[in-house]
Amino acid sequence: MEFILLLVLASLYSISLIVGLFKQQILSRSVLYLGFILHLTILIIRSLTAHHPPFTNVYESLLLLSFLMQVKFIFFQKSISDRVINLQRLAVLIFTVVLIALPPETRTIQAVMPALNSIWMYIHVPAYLFSYVALFSGLVLAIIRLFSRKNIFANDEQMDTDISLAMIFMSIGLVTGAIWGQVSWGNFWSWDPKETWALINMIVLSLYFHKNDRKAQALIVILTALTVLFTYFGVTWLLSGLHSYS
Secondary structure: OHHHHHHHHHHHHHHHHHHHOOOOOOHHHHHHHHHHHHHHHHHHHHHHHHHOOOOOHHHHHHHHHHHHHHHHHHHHOOOOOOHOOOOOOHHHHHHHHHHHHHHHHOOOOOOOOOOOOOOOOHHHHHHHHHHHHHHHHHHHHHHHHHHOEEEEOOHHHHHHHHHHHHHHHHHHHHHHHHHHHHHHHHHOOOOOHEEEEEHHHHHHHHHHHHOOHHHHHHHHHHHHHHHHHOOOOOOOOHOOOOOOOO
């Protein structure tokens, strides 16, 4: 049933994007809102069925991440161009398609491991999700900035805000993760693959604040997004460690 709802969701987001490309923004937004409501419904059903928040594995966190991205793009975005709007919708659609493409077993509801059932989970995981929302929001602007011939880009300030928020929430996620590790496993840092790559993400992103050239900043955002995606998917499934349960 959930898989069917995901197919419908992807269809609605696709229609919204296609209609938007033809400058029919009123119809596009109407379809988008239908998709948004369905997305929220899927999350609620998942949470009620699983008896825990929808961010205990890759599938659930990606489902929530794409929803939070949609929340930001719809309700917390300044007035922007159609080009930015369409790229934002494409980004959410891509994540939705990835959800559909994930192995069926990832959608299986499982009980939360005792070591994970901690108050720190409710701080650490959302902090990283918020950082990814800000990062991928900035990524959309970075891609446009990279291919823009203008020296002054209307959304540079928004990109600065997004990347600053991404850095803040990544820092919160890293610190709370260390505390959680101490509580659950007896040490703050173990050089677990995902811990290591989380640190790499922060180091790469920090370069953004040491560059004044907008093209260079855009490249740094794109590079950070790639390292985050590897951390999110590659490290989870290719490298073994304390976070392999994800």
